[in-house]
Amino acid sequence: MSLLRIEQVSHRYGKRRVLSRQAERTVLQDVSLTLEAGTCLGLLGKSGAGKSTLGRILLGLERPKAGRVLFEGRDIYGTHPKDYRQDIQVVFQDSFAAVNPKLTAGQIIAEPLTNFTRLSPEALEQRLITLIEQVGLTGADLAKYPSAFSGGQLQRVCIARAIATHPKLIVLDEAVSSLDMVNKAMILKLLRELKETYDLAYLFITHDVQAVQALSDQFMILEQGQIVGHYPTPQAFDQATDPYVSSIKDAMLATHPRKRTIRK
Numbered sequence: 001m002s003l004l005r006i007e008q009v010s011h012r013y014g015k016r017r018v019l020s021r022q023a024e025r026t027v028l029q030d031v032s033l034t035l036e037a038g039t040c041l042g043l044l045g046k047s048g049a050g051k052s053t054l055g056r057i058l059l060g061l062e063r064p065k066a067g068r069v070l071f072e073g074r075d076i077y078g079t080h081p082k083d084y085r086q087d088i089q090v091v092f093q094d095s096f097a098a099v100n101p102k103l104t105a106g107q108i109i110a111e112p113l114t115n116f117t118r119l120s121p122e123a124l125e126q127r128l129i130t131l132i133e134q135v136g137l138t139g140a141d142l143a144k145y146p147s148a149f150s151g152g153q154l155q156r157v158c159i160a161r162a163i164a165t166h167p168k169l170i171v172l173d174e175a176v177s178s179l180d181m182v183n184k185a186m187i188l189k190l191l192r193e194l195k196e197t198y199d200l201a202y203l204f205i206t207h208d209v210q211a212v213q214a215l216s217d218q219f220m221i222l223e224q225g226q227i228v229g230h231y232p233t234p235q236a237f238d239q240a241t242d243p244y245v246s247s248i249k250d251a252m253l254a255t256h257p258r259k260r261t262i263r264k
């Protein structure tokens with residue numbers, strides 16, 4: 001059984017109004033995908049393609065107008081949220097907006113642990129130290145407030161919060177997009193290591209081709225709410241001639257001088 005199956009999901013925003021000409025806006029149409037445990041699906045698409053809407057749908061935050069979201073074979077919209085909340089976590093692009101500035105890093109990471117587990121104060125403290133060290137920070141950082149961290153460091157705190165309850169799937173919604181090159185590379189390395197250690201699955205939502213290639217096992221292209229390309233392996237994606245993939249690959253300067261081509 002697959003970890004996640006999205007079956008013909010369609011979604012639209014706005015209300016059907018009899019006397020208004022304002023139409024409902026379809027943002028996802030017949031989207032289907034499958035994600036196996038321990039693998040990463042890179043979901044690429046331009047701004048407004050519907051990527052984040054799909055992410056919210058599989059987090060249980062936005063009920064689709066049609067279709068099913070099966071997590072371990074069970075439709076999450078026919079299940080009590082407590083049955084999957086612990087298993088599906090999210091890391092957003094803007095780490096500063098994703099945390100309460102009045103909480104310390106320790107309190108931020110402890111939130112899901114106190115919601116979903118019953119640890120003694122000593123066991124909780126120990127677990128927080130393990131988690132913060134796992135993401136490359138130190139026990140002393142647990143006492144710091146978000147304003148004392150850089151964007152890259154605070155994203156590590158958000159990742160520690162996301163892995164705290166041993167989830168099976170993490171939605172990475174542009175999770176490295178606002179980081180500089182060095183931090184981006186380090187966070188991608190961390191995410192790769194955590195994927196191996198915990199057999200984690202990721203839905204990696206992005207429009208960054210380089211980042212998606214560093215982490216993903218399969219790739220999908222979403223355009224105007226529809227899947228317009230599916231590449232089941234990194235090799236297939238690398239050789240893709242899809243006009244959308246080509247246009248974003250072309251737009252990026254190749255990192256290695258030997259791979260750079262001179263444009264006519």
Ligand SMILES: Nc1ncnc2c1ncn2[C@@H]1O[C@H](COP(=O)(O)OP(=O)(O)OP(=O)(O)O)[C@@H](O)[C@H]1O
Binds near residue numbers: 050
């Ligand atoms: N709550 C909402 N109400 C109405 N329209 C919405 C809502 N959320 C998103 N939309 C619209 O749905 C479309 C898809 O948005 P979505 O955020 O899913 O796209 P995206 O691919 O994630 O874009 P981006 O890369 O810019 O974040 C957009 O046109 C957006 O304006």
